[in-house]
Amino acid sequence: MIALIWAEDQNGLIGADGQLPWHLPADMHHFKTLTTGHDVVMGRKTFAGFKRPLPNRTNWVLSRQTLALPAGVHQLASLEELQALDAQHPQALLFVIGGANVFETVLPIAQRLYRTQIAHAFTGDTWMPAVDYQQWRLDEHVVGAVDEKNRYPFSFDNFSRR
């Protein structure tokens, strides 16, 4: 089952110069808790922003090019290859972790959404594609705790496709 997981600011911003626009450890923890032990799929540009593959997860990189990837990181060349991977274990959550280009491509076939909203306006260059929330049922809403290390109000929302 394909799930999208992302964090956006109050304007839907998700990226800045190949990185996240914010530092929000509580969201990193949330992301790690949800995705650990699962397969994660990301676009070539998002992977390029990481220093190394995400540990304790099977990393898949979407690209139409022939990539030289680190050991243990696998490539998917198309949406069809992603669907074939999902079909191998349809009950397991397969997390698509960005970026915008990949989210736009995969959204029509996703069954779950894991969204973090940060109530602050950051600057950047990459936005989440529009999601039609009429098609989604809100399953869970959790308000995050603002503290010294997590300085912006934020919340976690989980959705299933209606």
Ligand SMILES: NC(=O)c1ccc[n+]([C@@H]2O[C@H](COP(=O)([O-])OP(=O)(O)OC[C@H]3O[C@@H](n4cnc5c(N)ncnc54)[C@H](OP(=O)(O)O)[C@@H]3O)[C@@H](O)[C@H]2O)c1
């Ligand atoms: N806030 C968040 O939750 C979050 C999450 C992830 C990323 N981000 C941010 O998003 C930004 C990157 O996003 P982006 O939209 O620029 O790039 P991206 O989605 O990470 O990567 C785009 C690349 O993925 C490949 N691709 C996409 N669709 C494909 C398909 N159907 N088949 C094969 N390959 C496909 C292509 O690679 P080739 O050109 O090699 O063919 C394409 O150029 C960064 O700033 C990153 O930090 C934010």
